[in-house]
Amino acid sequence: MSNDHTPVRRLMQGNEACALGAIYAGCRYFGGYPITPSTEIAEGMARMLPRFGGRFIQMEDEIASIASVIGASVAGVKAMTATSGPGYSLMQENIGYAFMAEVPCVIIDVQRGGPSTGLPTKVSQSDTMQARWGTHGDYYAIAVAPASVRECFEQTVKAFNFSERFRTPVTLLSDEVIGHMREMVNVPEPGQLEVFDRVRPDVPAEWYHHFEITPNLVSPMASFGEGYRYNITGLTHDQEGFPTANPVEIKNKMDKLKYKISRFADELIQLETEMMDDAVMCVFAYGIAARAARQAVAMAREKRVRVGLIRPITIWPFPDDRIRQLMEEARVKVALVTELNMGQMVNEVQRLVPRHCRVEQLNRYDGEILNPVEIFKRIMEVKP
Amino acid sequence: MTKAVQHSDVTHQYLRIKKRFPNVWCAGCGIGTVMGSIIRAVDFMEYKKDEVALVSGIGCSSRLPVYCDFNTLHTTHGRALAFATGVKIAKPNLKVIVITGDGDGLAIGGNHFIHACRRNIDITTILINNRIYGMTGGQFSPTTPWHANASTAPYGNMERAFDPAALAIAAGASYVARGTVYHVQQLDKLIIGGLQKRGFALIEAFSNCHTYYGRLNKEGDAVAMLNWMKDHALPVKAAAALPPEKREGKLLTGVLHDVEMAEYCDEYQKLVDRLQTKQEA
Ligand SMILES: Cc1ncc(C[n+]2csc(CCOP(=O)(O)OP(=O)(O)O)c2C)c(N)n1
Ligand code: SF4
Ligand SMILES: [Mg+2]
Numbered sequence: 001m002s003n004d005h006t007p008v009r010r011l012m013q014g015n016e017a018c019a020l021g022a023i024y025a026g027c028r029y030f031g032g033y034p035i036t037p038s039t040e041i042a043e044g045m046a047r048m049l050p051r052f053g054g055r056f057i058q059m060e061d062e063i064a065s066i067a068s069v070i071g072a073s074v075a076g077v078k079a080m081t082a083t084s085g086p087g088y089s090l091m092q093e094n095i096g097y098a099f100m101a102e103v104p105c106v107i108i109d110v111q112r113g114g115p116s117t118g119l120p121t122k123v124s125q126s127d128t129m130q131a132r133w134g135t136h137g138d139y140y141a142i143a144v145a146p147a148s149v150r151e152c153f154e155q156t157v158k159a160f161n162f163s164e165r166f167r168t169p170v171t172l173l174s175d176e177v178i179g180h181m182r183e184m185v186n187v188p189e190p191g192q193l194e195v196f197d198r199v200r201p202d203v204p205a206e207w208y209h210h211f212e213i214t215p216n217l218v219s220p221m222a223s224f225g226e227g228y229r230y231n232i233t234g235l236t237h238d239q240e241g242f243p244t245a246n247p248v249e250i251k252n253k254m255d256k257l258k259y260k261i262s263r264f265a266d267e268l269i270q271l272e273t274e275m276m277d278d279a280v281m282c283v284f285a286y287g288i289a290a291r292a293a294r295q296a297v298a299m300a301r302e303k304r305v306r307v308g309l310i311r312p313i314t315i316w317p318f319p320d321d322r323i324r325q326l327m328e329e330a331r332v333k334v335a336l337v338t339e340l341n342m343g344q345m346v347n348e349v350q351r352l353v354p355r356h357c358r359v360e361q362l363n364r365y366d367g368e369i370l371n372p373v374e375i376f377k378r379i380m381e382v383k384p
Numbered sequence: 385m386t387k388a389v390q391h392s393d394v395t396h397q398y399l400r401i402k403k404r405f406p407n408v409w410c411a412g413c414g415i416g417t418v419m420g421s422i423i424r425a426v427d428f429m430e431y432k433k434d435e436v437a438l439v440s441g442i443g444c445s446s447r448l449p450v451y452c453d454f455n456t457l458h459t460t461h462g463r464a465l466a467f468a469t470g471v472k473i474a475k476p477n478l479k480v481i482v483i484t485g486d487g488d489g490l491a492i493g494g495n496h497f498i499h500a501c502r503r504n505i506d507i508t509t510i511l512i513n514n515r516i517y518g519m520t521g522g523q524f525s526p527t528t529p530w531h532a533n534a535s536t537a538p539y540g541n542m543e544r545a546f547d548p549a550a551l552a553i554a555a556g557a558s559y560v561a562r563g564t565v566y567h568v569q570q571l572d573k574l575i576i577g578g579l580q581k582r583g584f585a586l587i588e589a590f591s592n593c594h595t596y597y598g599r600l601n602k603e604g605d606a607v608a609m610l611n612w613m614k615d616h617a618l619p620v621k622a623a624a625a626l627p628p629e630k631r632e633g634k635l636l637t638g639v640l641h642d643v644e645m646a647e648y649c650d651e652y653q654k655l656v657d658r659l660q661t662k663q664e665a
Contacts, residue, residue: 028474029470029473029474031469031470050652050655050656050659051659051660051663053656053660055473055474055652057469057473059466059469059499060466060495060496060499061495063463063466064463064466064469064495064496064499065466067459067460067463067466067467067469067470067496068466068467068469068470068473069470070459070467070470071439071457071466071467071468071469071470071471071472071474072470072471072473072474073470073474074457074467074470074471075437075470075471075474075475075478076474076475077474077475079470079474093460094460094463097459097460223475224437224455224457224471224475224478225434225435225437225455225475225477225478226434227434229433229434229453229454229455229456230455230456231449231450231456231457231458232456232457232458233450233458234458234459234460235458240403242403242404242450243450
């Protein structure tokens, strides 16, 4: 119904797909600040949101953008921002606020080369660790990394579902190439993909605690103006939302931030494998780098190399258990990690492989994508 | 006397009495007085507690919302107006009130401040100007007077001060007023004026931080600083009749600016309505 503006099958850019995915997920607020290569998301939202009764605002900077997004979410509206490296850095303090205050929201980072202004129009995957550890303090982060335009749509919907389910900010890590690449997408019909909305309280206001420690550790969330008057603060707080200095309450709060995600990681993990059944070697890649890796694996298979592909779509939390299991079941002797950075995810893989497995790397950080031939060559070089 | 008792009855209905007291403020701090004024203004407006959202940044002043029984959002340093913008746009029928300090609102949050004024979004902002960073122990702020002392200006402040009201007027706010924590009844009225305004309203509440500003500048205790306000405040209307030399060194109080302008949320609603009627047609 609400989708009369989205043709069913269409050639579109990754950035456009993110915007459409957000609308599909029920996002009705976007606060952003223009930055290459993410700007088309803001432009798409500026066009679409008022038609859907939503609100778009161009804020004065990225700090304000994410702040306004958190404010909108607290008021009960699904909200998002989109940016790239420099803007993502500026947002970090308030992303930490969203972790602490447990406010669902989505941040799309269309990655470009860095540090600093870096390479505004060139591809990179160098914000992988920023998505995990970008803001100060201890917390558990969720991030997804689409590898195609269709996945930009689907993973934006997932990002919203995860943020609403876990009451936490979620980052979608796209990049310059996926953001600008055009592919044919079958736009899902309403109802085709799951859309999850935050759990609301079903108790009277006197009994409501905005940060209640529930069995699944996620507290039902009332919005401002609904009769539940509570306090939200970025100071470490008790279950009612009031600042605390009590060591027990502090630890409870911190544990909540961790375990509400780590204990339910199964709901979050999305991992794709190809040709791992008989593999003695794997290529480990995510996001844009996984596209070339997939082709390279096929090329090596033609040369009878028993190589497979492991591709996490949810990169944070890292799929520890699944990777360990895969590596052992498949008796992988070499894991080749290909990334468009100087080596970030490789350390996570290193941490998990059994002793008999060697970890190799292939990295590009010159603003170009890895092509299948160079990955194929590297496979042939390092294969067991 | 009876009046004072009445006042305290009203404020008590709106405080999180059982939960949050005693408060973090020094005895005699002006921030509590501002809190009383805000509550009386809300009560006068007959707002329901549920429809009021109090949003603040970080600082002694920004601790104010935590004590009040409204929807309260204590955010990050300097960003209250940016958070409040999201709250207001997402739920325009909420009465959004921002509490900020001179450091919070004008230094780290200065950019958000001018842009919120420029958008003329319907937020009532109360800037508690104590001319210093209270919470962090007395460093100079954008409103610390030239040559005044602060812990980070041990030889006197070399920077000139902002006039928050003039800044807000220049940036496009539709209602700008200044009061002091000595002139409480006037402050109540100025805040009511801000709440009645459809658009961005700034009320600068001149306050005392005797603990730092007073001590470092030999201005005495809370009472001495209140007496200073009593002696130096000059209502704008009275000022108009005075020659410039008589206005020198005075603190202009009252409504400094009040105009009717298109409000941001109203304008956006018009856009939504226009696009949706077009869709239906
Ligand atoms: C990003 C950041 N920088 C610095 C601080 C430390 N800090 C806390 S309050 C404050 C100054 C507050 O001054 P003001 O807004 O005037 O409030 P007051 O305490 O005087 O009421 C500072 C610098 C912080 N909390 N966050
Ligand atoms: S330090 Fe200053 S501003 Fe803070 S509570 Fe004390 S008197 Fe008030
Ligand atoms: Mg101050």
